[in-house]
Amino acid sequence: MNLDYKNILWFLGIIFIQIFFIDALDFGKLSSFFSPVIISFFVLKQRLNTSMFQLLITAFFLGIIIDIFRNSLGLNTAIILLVAYLKPTFLYFISSNEDFEKELELNMFNIGIVRFLLFFGVSIFFYHQLFFLLEQFSFQNFFSLFLKSLINTIVALLFLIFLQYIFIYKK
Amino acid sequence: MKNIILLIQKYRNFIFFLFLEIIALFFLFSSNNNYHHYNYLSSSNRFSASLHHFHYNLSTYFSLKEINEELLIENAKLKNQLLNKEMVVGQKFLKFNDTTYQKNYFFKEVRVINSQFKFFKNNLIINSGTKSGVSLKMGLMGTKGILGIVTNTSDHYSTIRPLINPDFGLKVLHKKTNSWGDLEWIPEKNNFNNIFIKNIPIYTEVKEKDLFITSGAEGIFPRGIRVGRVEKVSKNLEKQTLLIKLKLEEDFSKLNVGFIVKNSTKKELNYHLEDK
Numbered sequence: 001m002n003l004d005y006k007n008i009l010w011f012l013g014i015i016f017i018q019i020f021f022i023d024a025l026d027f028g029k030l031s032s033f034f035s036p037v038i039i040s041f042f043v044l045k046q047r048l049n050t051s052m053f054q055l056l057i058t059a060f061f062l063g064i065i066i067d068i069f070r071n072s073l074g075l076n077t078a079i080i081l082l083v084a085y086l087k088p089t090f091l092y093f094i095s096s097n098e099d100f101e102k103e104l105e106l107n108m109f110n111i112g113i114v115r116f117l118l119f120f121g122v123s124i125f126f127y128h129q130l131f132f133l134l135e136q137f138s139f140q141n142f143f144s145l146f147l148k149s150l151i152n153t154i155v156a157l158l159f160l161i162f163l164q165y166i167f168i169y170k171k
Numbered sequence: 172m173k174n175i176i177l178l179i180q181k182y183r184n185f186i187f188f189l190f191l192e193i194i195a196l197f198f199l200f201s202s203n204n205n206y207h208h209y210n211y212l213s214s215s216n217r218f219s220a221s222l223h224h225f226h227y228n229l230s231t232y233f234s235l236k237e238i239n240e241e242l243l244i245e246n247a248k249l250k251n252q253l254l255n256k257e258m259v260v261g262q263k264f265l266k267f268n269d270t271t272y273q274k275n276y277f278f279k280e281v282r283v284i285n286s287q288f289k290f291f292k293n294n295l296i297i298n299s300g301t302k303s304g305v306s307l308k309m310g311l312m313g314t315k316g317i318l319g320i321v322t323n324t325s326d327h328y329s330t331i332r333p334l335i336n337p338d339f340g341l342k343v344l345h346k347k348t349n350s351w352g353d354l355e356w357i358p359e360k361n362n363f364n365n366i367f368i369k370n371i372p373i374y375t376e377v378k379e380k381d382l383f384i385t386s387g388a389e390g391i392f393p394r395g396i397r398v399g400r401v402e403k404v405s406k407n408l409e410k411q412t413l414l415i416k417l418k419l420e421e422d423f424s425k426l427n428v429g430f431i432v433k434n435s436t437k438k439e440l441n442y443h444l445e446d447k
Contacts, residue, residue, distance in 0.1 A: 020226050023287070026424050029362045031289040052184040060191045064212075067198075069222075070287070071214035071294045071330060074199030078192060085188045134199075135291040141359045 007046075011062065013167075014042045019069045022159070033148060036156035037076065038163075039066055040127050043084045044120060049102040052085070059084035072135075079130050083123055090123045108164045117157065125153040213323050213330055215296055220284070220328035223296055227284035231427065238427045245314045276393045277433040279303065281311070283318075283426040284328075288335060288363040295331040297429060300324045308391065310432040316397040316420030317341075317385055318429055334398075335363050335423055342389070343368065343398050346382040350375045352415070354398070363423040365402060368415040375413060377404050383417060390440040392432055 018039050027034045043059045063077030070076070083090075094115040108116040128149035136145070179186065198212075214220065231238075279299070287293040299305050301324050311318045311331050319333035320341075332339055334356060341354050352368040361367065368383065381401045387394030399417040407414050434440070 019222075024226075024230070028424070029364075031424070032362070035289045053187060056184075056188055056191055060195070063195065068212050068216070069214055069219050070290070072290070072292065073212050074195045074197070077195035078199055081188060081192050081195060085184075132291075136358070144359060 010042055011058070014039055015062070015065055015069075017163070018066060023070070033151045034155055036124075036152040036159065037066075037127065037131065038124075038156050038159060039063070039076070040080055040083050040124060041120070041160055041163075043080060044087060044090075044123055045106045047103060047105055048091075055084045055087065056081060075131070075134060079127055079134065082130070083127050086126075087123070090119060090126075093122050094119045107168050108161065109168060109170075120160065121153060121157055124156050125149060128152045128156075214285070214294060215300070215323050215325050215328040215330040217325060217327070220296055220325065223285040224298060224328075227282070227298075234425070234427065237425070241314050242428065275434065275436060277435065278430040279305075279433065281305075281429050281431055283331075283429050286333075286423060286426045288423040291358050292337065293333055293335050293363075293423075294322075295319060295333050295426065297329050297331060297431070298327070299431070300327045300329050302326050304433070305329050305431055309434075310391040311429050312392065312396055312432060313421045313426065313429050316399065317392055318421060318426070320391060321431070333423060334366055334419065335361070341391075342386050343383045344386045344394075345371065345375065345377060346384050348375050348377075350377075351386065352383070364419050366399065366417050366419060368417055369412065371413045371415065373406055373408075373411045373413055377401060377413060377415060379404070389444070390434045390437050 018037065022036060022038065025031065025034055039062055042062060043055060046055060046058075059080045060077060063080040064073075066076045067073045094111070104110045106119070111119070129146070132145045132149055133139070214223070281297040281299050283295055284298050285296040287295070295311075295318065297305075297311065305321060305324055307321055307324065309321045311321065317334065319331040319336075319339065321329050322332045323330040334341075334354065337356055337358055339354065339356060343352055343354055344350070345352065350371050352371040354366055355369055356366045371377065379401050383398045383401070385392040385394060385396045385398060397420045399419040401415055402418045403416040405414045405416075
């Protein structure tokens with residue numbers, strides 16, 4: 001078990017940022033385009049040698065806590081579990097043979113900005129698309145949902161870049 | 172037997188994933204009638220609501236001036252009503268403290284400590300619960316119009332289902348013609364300050380900026396509280412009804428104060444509503 005205190009801080013911090021910062025942003029009539037869900041960052045950035053069991057357990061509790069705060073029980077949990085389980089599949093987008101070390105966290109400074117954008121972009125877009133479809137539970141207005149999840153993904157990526165510059169960046 | 176154990180060992184990640192996913196989906200699809208959801212895992216439980224309350228206490232400081240102005244305006248309106256009471260002609264004595272003048276609706280001031288307005292199914296949280304007399308299916312109104320209905324309570328907090336939620340339903344009246352209509356909020360077509368009204372007959376004369384008010388039929392709200400003003404009217408020729416887009420009186424992105432409406436004759440009314 002490589003449970004260090006930084007991970008616990010990130011776990012609590014990402015819940016705090018999601019609930020009290022991102023969900024409280026007000027962009028007027030366009031605010032449904034600016035409501036990204038960034039909690040999957042915590043699951044996706046874990047080291048490669050984290051076992052799937054640990055990953056799924058963390059994803060489950062992260063999702064449940066976010067769902068309790070947003071009063072949408074089960075919605076985020078179901079999708080973040082799927083993202084956690086498909087994390088190795090998403091990793092194929094950035095490397096065919098695993099050429100980075102298993103001890104490193106998958107953040108922007110360790111894997112490079114292009115790989116970061118590819119890996120996190122694809123998985124966070126997947127998250128949002130599934131999220132809006134499951135929330136609505138029909139394929140109506142599919143293209144507006146597609147646009148919505150695309151914009152939300154870009155906003156989430158921008159936000160994550162800022163977040164990493166603030167909390168991870170070392171000279 | 173050995174093979175089965177080996178099989179389970181091989182697919183243990185997938186089985187564990189499936190197990191957790193089924194729990195999550197069970198929560199999701201039974202959330203409307205789930206005991207755990209309504210008693211522990213909703214956003215009005217003690218822990219999450221008190222964190223929301225803390226956040227409210229921090230952020231409300233910056234909008235104190237606007238809240239104050241809103242309340243002043245409402246106060247002035249109430250004073251107008253109170254001091255310019257219409258004269259009663261032809262009645263010699265007014266009786267007070269009589270059973271004929273029993274109060275029907277009671278109001279309790281509450282604070283809206285968290286309001287969602289940009290999601291699919293939005294919810295509000297207020298800072299009073301069962302210990303201050305709030306119970307299920309009571310109404311919540313703001314300073315200008317109606318806000319929603321109580322769906323879940325804990326000791327000190329309650330969750331409100333606002334107008335801007337696809338599960339919300341209420342009958343409203345067109346003030347000029349007394350026509351009945353149904354409120355419906357469609358997340359893809361509406362944003363947080365408009366709503367649709369359906370099932371009003373096509374021959375009704377509805378113009379822009381007409382008022383829609385509550386009907387008082389369900390006994391949740393008294394008759395005559397504002398809902399909103401007409402923004403756009405379009406005709407549905409197949410069903411022979413009007414589809415009316417309404418601009419809501421309340422701005423759901425800037426909620427701060429509200430009033431819980433308690434109907435003292437609700438039990439009696441329910442008896443008549445359910446008895447068919």
